[in-house]
Amino acid sequence: MTEGAVMTLFDRLYALEADRDADGDPAPRLVPLDSGAKAAWIDFVNEHGQEQLALVGEEAAAWSKLEGYAARLALVVHLARAAAEDPTLTDADTIDAASIASGVRLSRWFASEARRVYATLAADDQELQTRQMIELLERQDGPVTPREWQRLRSLKKRAEAVAELDALAAAGLGAWHDALPGTKGGRPTRRFALAGVMRASDETSPPATKPRGQKTAS
Numbered sequence: 056m057t058e059g060a061v062m063t064l065f066d067r068l069y070a071l072e073a074d075r076d077a078d079g080d081p082a083p084r085l086v087p088l089d090s091g092a093k094a095a096w097i098d099f100v101n102e103h104g105q106e107q108l109a110l111v112g113e114e115a116a117a118w119s120k121l122e123g124y125a126a127r128l129a130l131v132v133h134l135a136r137a138a139a140e141d142p143t144l145t146d147a148d149t150i151d152a153a154s155i156a157s158g159v160r161l162s163r164w165f166a167s168e169a170r171r172v173y174a175t176l177a178a179d180d181q182e183l184q185t186r187q188m189i190e191l192l193e194r195q196d197g198p199v200t201p202r203e204w205q206r207l208r209s210l211k212k213r214a215e216a217v218a219e220l221d222a223l224a225a226a227g228l229g230a231w232h233d234a235l236p237g238t239k240g241g242r243p244t245r246r247f248a249l250a251g252v253m254r255a256s257d258e259t260s261p262p263a264t265k266p267r268g269q270k271t272a273s
Contacts, residue, residue, distance in 0.1 A: 060139075067138035086130060091152035099125060099159045117169045121162050129158025188219065189228060189249065198232060198246035220247040 073081040088096060100122060107118045133154040137147040144151065191207060192199065199207070205216035223229045229250050233243035 064135065064138050068134060071134065071138075086133065087149055088155070089146070089149045089151050092129075092150050092155045095152045095155040095159070096126075099155070114170065114173050117173075118166065121166050121169075124165060125155075125158045125162035127158070128161045129154045132157040132161075185223070185226070185228075188223065192223075192229070192247075192249050198234075198248035200244060200246050204247065223247070223249075 074084045076082040103118075103122050103125075107115060110118050129150060133144075133150045136144045136154065143153065188208075195203075195207075201213050201216045201220065204210075204220060205213050208216060208219065210216050210219075220229070220231070224231060224247070227250065229248055232246050232248055234246055
């Protein structure tokens with residue numbers, strides 16, 4: 056029964072014909088909105104516009120197209136209701152608020168899917184960048200200083216280098232270590248090492264030794 060109803064619906068939609076212009080050529084058929092549909096459409100456009108103001112980049116570009124999708128989907132819903140002889144549709148030649156609401160709902164579903172996809176892509180980009188930084192650190196001869204990392208990554212500021220290494224540390228992929236001053240003294244040198252990658256010369260404290268002549272207490 057359901058399959059037969061669907062086939063009938065498709066046959067009726069396929070049988071729809073375009074209007075004709077003065078030369079007899081096919082022309083678009085205008086399907087106007089009733090008063091309720093107009094009010095619902097205005098509310099959607101205003102709300103959608105406010106949402107778009109907070110977006111940038113590819114997400115903003117995708118959002119700008121969704122307004123048109125809502126109108127097209129509302130028309131599809133209306134024509135399907137007319138072909139199915141929906142008893143709630145009072146005029147087959149005029150789109151009502153119910154069709155607009157359906158088009159808007161479908162458009163919002165596509166919007167949420169677009170956000171999900173862009174979030175996934177952004178996460179993939181971050182994962183790729185993290186992998187590249189790890190591989191770069193693995194190629195170094197031990198831990199690196201912020202200045203060394205700045206040069207390796209061609210970063211403009213030392214603070215950017217520190218931020219990247221801090222992010223790796225926060226993710227548990229490495230840690231900061233203070234190497235002891237050399238024979239000439241000075242301040243400890245801060246270096247970043249991947250987890251499990253440290254050289255003996257970069258230990259944070261010297262190995263424990265007993266002063267000469269000192270005996271172990273019994």
